[in-house]
Amino acid sequence: MSKSSEDLALPGPSSSMQRMETKAKCSDSPLPEFTPLPWTLAEIRAAIPPHLFLRQTRRGMAYLIRDLAMAAVAWELATLIDPFYARQHVVERLGPFGAECARWAAWLVYWWFQGLIFTGVWVIGHECGHGAFSPNQNICDAIGYIVHTLLWTPYFSWKISHHRHHCNHASMERDEVYVPKTRSDLGIPQEGSDVEFDYDEFFSDTPIYTLYMLIRQQLFAFPAYLICNVSGQKSYPKWTNHFSPNSVLFSPAQREAVLVSNLGILTMICIVSFASKTWGTAAIIKYYGIPWLCVTHWFIMITYLHHTDPELPHYRDAQWNFQRGAAATVDRDFLGWMGRFFLHDVAHFHVIHHFFPKMPFYHGPEATEYLEAFIGEHYRRSDKPVFRALWDNYNNCQFVDDEGDIVFFRNKRGQAVRRPASCTRQ
Incomplete structure (x- = not known):
C-alpha cells in the first residue's frame, strides 16, 4: 500500500518535532486539507462485482x-x-428573410445532433482502443481503426499515447496530456520570495481575449496535440507528434502500427478530396466538416473538464501511484440526457473508467455506485453546468507550484482552493 507524505518523512524525534512545527504553521490556512487515496487497486477492484467487468x-x-x-x-x-x-409556398409564408433564417436554424439543429452522434461513434472507437468493446482484441482494433479513421484520429498512434496517459494520469513527470504549467514555466516567482509580482497585471486578459483563446482550444486543441504535442508532456523533444514513427511516443516495435494509422488518414484525405470534387466542397463542409468540428469540440471539452479542476490534485513521483492518479478526475453531468444517450456516459462516469479502462461504458453507472461507496470522499462529481465549468476552470486553473509532491491549480491571483494534509513537501 502506498504511504502518505507523513509516512515518507524521516523517522526520529527531530523529524516528528519538525512535522509538528510545520503543521502548526499550516493550521492557520483556511484551505481544506487533502489526504491522498490510501487503498491499493486490488482492494478497490474487490469492492466491485466481477460481472461488471x-x-x-x-x-x-x-x-x-x-x-x-x-x-x-x-x-x-x-x-x-x-x-x-426553397419551395415557393414556404418562401411566401415565411418571407425570403424568414425562410433563410429557418433554413440556417435547421442546419444548426443538424450540426448539433450530428456532432453529438459523431462524437458517440468516436467514443466507440475509444472503447475499442482500451479493449472494452469486445474481449476479442482483433475485433476491437478493426472497429476502432475504421471509426477513428473516419473521424480523423490516427487510431493506433493515439491508442498508444492514450494508454500511456491512463498509466500515468496526474503524474507531473510522466502524464501524456493536460500537464499543468508550473510557476517556472510562466516565469512566476515562488510563493514567499522577495521578488515583487503583480498577478493582476500578469493575468490581465480581457474576457473577449479569454473567450477567443477558449474557442481556439475547443476547435483546434486535439489536432494541435496530435501534430505538435500541444498540452502534452513538456519533457518531450520539440516536434513530438503522433504521425512520425520515430517519435519519442513510440517504441521501435510500434512503428508499423503508426504507419498503418497514417495510411488511414491518407485514405481519408483521398476520400474527402474525391467527395469535394464530386459534390462540392460546401456540401462536404455542411454535411460532414462542421459535425466533425463538433466532435473535436465535445471531445476536448469532455476531457479537459475531466482532468482540469481546482480541486483535483497532481502528483510528483514521491506521492504518485496508479490509483491516486485514477481518482484525480471528476464525473460531470454533461448535457443531461443527451450526454448520456449520444455520448455513452463517457462524461457522466469517467472516474471508474480511469480505474478500470477495460470496463465497458454500459457498466459505468452501476460500477460507479460501488466505487463511490468504497472510496467515499475521494470520489468527485460535479453538477455545475458544463459551459459554466469550462469558463470557470479555464480561468481558475492557471499553474501549479514547482515544489511539492502534491500540488493543486492556482488561479489568476495565485490562489489555490485545497492543500495537502501535510505541508512538509510544499
Whole structure:
C-alpha cells in the first residue's frame, strides 16, 4: 500500500518535532486539507462485482449500429433542408428573410445532433482502443481503426499515447496530456520570495481575449496535440507528434502500427478530396466538416473538464501511484440526457473508467455506485453546468507550484482552493 507524505518523512524525534512545527504553521490556512487515496487497486477492484467487468461483443456492436443508423438518418434528413426552404409556398409564408433564417436554424439543429452522434461513434472507437468493446482484441482494433479513421484520429498512434496517459494520469513527470504549467514555466516567482509580482497585471486578459483563446482550444486543441504535442508532456523533444514513427511516443516495435494509422488518414484525405470534387466542397463542409468540428469540440471539452479542476490534485513521483492518479478526475453531468444517450456516459462516469479502462461504458453507472461507496470522499462529481465549468476552470486553473509532491491549480491571483494534509513537501 502506498504511504502518505507523513509516512515518507524521516523517522526520529527531530523529524516528528519538525512535522509538528510545520503543521502548526499550516493550521492557520483556511484551505481544506487533502489526504491522498490510501487503498491499493486490488482492494478497490474487490469492492466491485466481477460481472461488471465482462465485455459483450454483441452489445457493443448494437450500440455502434444504433449510432451509425442515427447518423445516416440525420444525414438523409439534412438533404431535405435546402430544397424544403426553397419551395415557393414556404418562401411566401415565411418571407425570403424568414425562410433563410429557418433554413440556417435547421442546419444548426443538424450540426448539433450530428456532432453529438459523431462524437458517440468516436467514443466507440475509444472503447475499442482500451479493449472494452469486445474481449476479442482483433475485433476491437478493426472497429476502432475504421471509426477513428473516419473521424480523423490516427487510431493506433493515439491508442498508444492514450494508454500511456491512463498509466500515468496526474503524474507531473510522466502524464501524456493536460500537464499543468508550473510557476517556472510562466516565469512566476515562488510563493514567499522577495521578488515583487503583480498577478493582476500578469493575468490581465480581457474576457473577449479569454473567450477567443477558449474557442481556439475547443476547435483546434486535439489536432494541435496530435501534430505538435500541444498540452502534452513538456519533457518531450520539440516536434513530438503522433504521425512520425520515430517519435519519442513510440517504441521501435510500434512503428508499423503508426504507419498503418497514417495510411488511414491518407485514405481519408483521398476520400474527402474525391467527395469535394464530386459534390462540392460546401456540401462536404455542411454535411460532414462542421459535425466533425463538433466532435473535436465535445471531445476536448469532455476531457479537459475531466482532468482540469481546482480541486483535483497532481502528483510528483514521491506521492504518485496508479490509483491516486485514477481518482484525480471528476464525473460531470454533461448535457443531461443527451450526454448520456449520444455520448455513452463517457462524461457522466469517467472516474471508474480511469480505474478500470477495460470496463465497458454500459457498466459505468452501476460500477460507479460501488466505487463511490468504497472510496467515499475521494470520489468527485460535479453538477455545475458544463459551459459554466469550462469558463470557470479555464480561468481558475492557471499553474501549479514547482515544489511539492502534491500540488493543486492556482488561479489568476495565485490562489489555490485545497492543500495537502501535510505541508512538509510544499
